Amino acid sequence: xxxxxxxxxxxxxxxxxxxxxxxxxxxxxxxxxxxxxxxxxxxxxxxxxxxxxxxxxxxxxxxxxxxxxxxxxxxxxxxxxxxxxxxxxxxxxxxxxxxxxxxxxxxxxxxxxxxxxxxxxxxxxxxxxxxxxxxxxxxxxxxxxxxxxxxxxxxxxxxxxxxxxxxxxxxxxxxxxxxxxxxxxxxxxxxxxxxxxxxxxxxxxxxxxx
Numbered sequence: 387x388x389x390x391x392x393x394x395x396x397x398x399x400x401x402x403x404x405x406x407x408x409x410x411x412x413x414x415x416x417x418x419x420x421x422x423x424x425x426x427x428x429x430x431x432x433x434x435x436x437x438x439x440x441x442x443x444x445x446x447x448x449x450x451x452x453x454x455x456x457x458x459x460x461x462x463x464x465x466x467x468x469x470x471x472x473x474x475x476x477x478x479x480x481x482x483x484x485x486x487x488x489x490x491x492x493x494x495x496x497x498x499x500x501x502x503x504x505x506x507x508x509x510x511x512x513x514x515x516x517x518x519x520x521x522x523x524x525x526x527x528x529x530x531x532x533x534x535x536x537x538x539x540x541x542x543x544x545x546x547x548x549x550x551x552x553x554x555x556x557x558x559x560x561x562x563x564x565x566x567x568x569x570x571x572x573x574x575x576x577x578x579x580x581x582x583x584x585x586x587x588x589x590x591x592x593x594x595x596x
Contacts, residue, residue, distance in 0.1 A: 407457040415444045421454070425461050427551045436488065436496025438548040442581075450510030455555075462553035463546055468518035469502035470534065470561040472526075474570045479590050483526075483575070486585040498547065502560065503586065514559035522563070526575045526586065534563040 412418035419429060419440055433439040443463075446452040452465040472483040483503040488496045506521025508514060515536065523529040538560045546554040575586040 407455055410454040410456050410461070412444060412447060412454075415440055418444050418447070418454075422461075422552070425459075427461075431550055433492075434494070436490065436494045437550055443549055446507070451507040460553070462555050463549065464555045466508040466514070466517075466557045466559065468506045468508060468514050468521055468559050468561060469500065470504045470506075470518050470522060470563060471501070471537075472503035472522075472563055472565060473591060474565045474588070481588045482591040483586050484589050486574075486587045488582050488584045490582045491580075508559075515561070518559070518561045525577045525584065528565075528569055530569065532563050532565075532569075534561050536560065537562050 410421055412421060422429060422440075429440045431437070443452075446465075447454060452463050455462055455464050474481045474483075485498060485500075485503065488498070490496070504518075504521045504525050506517050506525070508517040515534065518534055519532065522532060522534070536559060540558050540560070542554075542556045542558055544554060546552045572588070574588060577584040577586075
């Protein structure tokens with residue numbers, strides 16, 4: 387991600403970073419592991435406590451959902467995310483949908499605190515709103531037209547929760563949508579995948595922090 391300053395000019399530091407960065411595209415899981423260990427990132431603690439496997443990371447990279455960026459001696463996982471805040475107004479209260487937990491096939495339970503209700507990684511070249519609508523369909527089964535609107539974009543840097551030891555840089559596109567009575571399910575929603583099941587529940591909205 388190249389951050390542009392006001393006036394469209396990059397700083398000298400940003401220009402230097404932009405010329406040294408390159409994307410690493412592994413041809414196999416084994417090559418990916420060698421690359422990570424070469425940068426002193428161990429995968430021995432992955433696939434525990436709700437973290438993901440190196441196969442998960444490889445699949446993301448192959449699918450174009452995330453990218454491994456090498457910038458000098460630093461490497462980080464880069465991705466674009468569509469984060470959607472889902473609400474429902476029952477006439478008395480406003481409710482927000484939250485991810486309760488993810489239950490993995492190996493028995494691990496993961497609870498992820500984040501501001502939105504649904505988060506979907508953009509594929510290479512995909513528009514943020516298209517990814518947001520795809521996430522609503524795939525995760526909640528809401529494939530009907532939605533009055534979704536974008537409310538902002540932010541860059542977040544930090545340590546990856548899914549892949550411990552690997553830094554992450556996320557470009558988060560935030561959306562909001564209020565469901566109609568036809569789209570609302572009081573019991574919540576469940577997404578079943580090959581490796582895990584994700585549960586979504588409703589909570590009364592006290593303050594809009596998005």
